[in-house]
Amino acid sequence: EAGVTQFPSHSVIEKGQTVTLRCDPISGHDNLYWYRRVMGKEIKFLLHFVKESKQDESGMPNNRFLAERTGGTYSTLKVQPAELEDSGVYFCASSQHRVGSGNTIYFGEGSWLTVV
């Protein structure tokens, strides 16, 4: 079974440009999450989809970030315009059930973003 896949794995863009990250969750997983880790900080939650609906977007840092999950399958996270402080690794994760003991959430390998 394929795991959570993310594209691109690495991206280097200039400040002010736009980048779109894509995540394909594990087939059949209704729950999809975005997390990110910026330099020197811990991994932080960005948002959570249940199917195509945003369940919780309390972690989105500002309106330069837009996440979508049309059709409830893959998701995209767009950063427009990118700023230097957006550099970091963006992890997508998915789960069949809600988070809780015994319920596993699977992470993708991450999309490493560098804004120069």
Place this chain on the structure above:
Amino acid sequence: RKEVEQDPGPFNVPEGATVAFNCTYSNSASQSFFWYRQDCRKEPKLLMSVYSSGNEDGRFTAQLNRASQYISLLIRDSKLSDSATYLCVVNKAAGNKLTFGGGTRVLVKP
């Protein structure tokens, strides 16, 4: 104050030795607790969930102390392959988002 705090380490551990480390969490509403393992430039992977009664998985033992709001991880008979960053992760009952600590780095040396 961070919601989940960990000693960043590194813990330098001789192969075959035992190592233990804790993490503290500030939100008493936290309901689910986990240890994740993260290798360099890789994704976090679930090592084990942590239950109130404590639990063991092979050489790994996790404990939860709700009164003092900390969880612990003990690794027995350390292997070179145990070298990694161990992430303490908690989740509030009403929420569906994980809160991560900064990680504890463990280096097992021959």
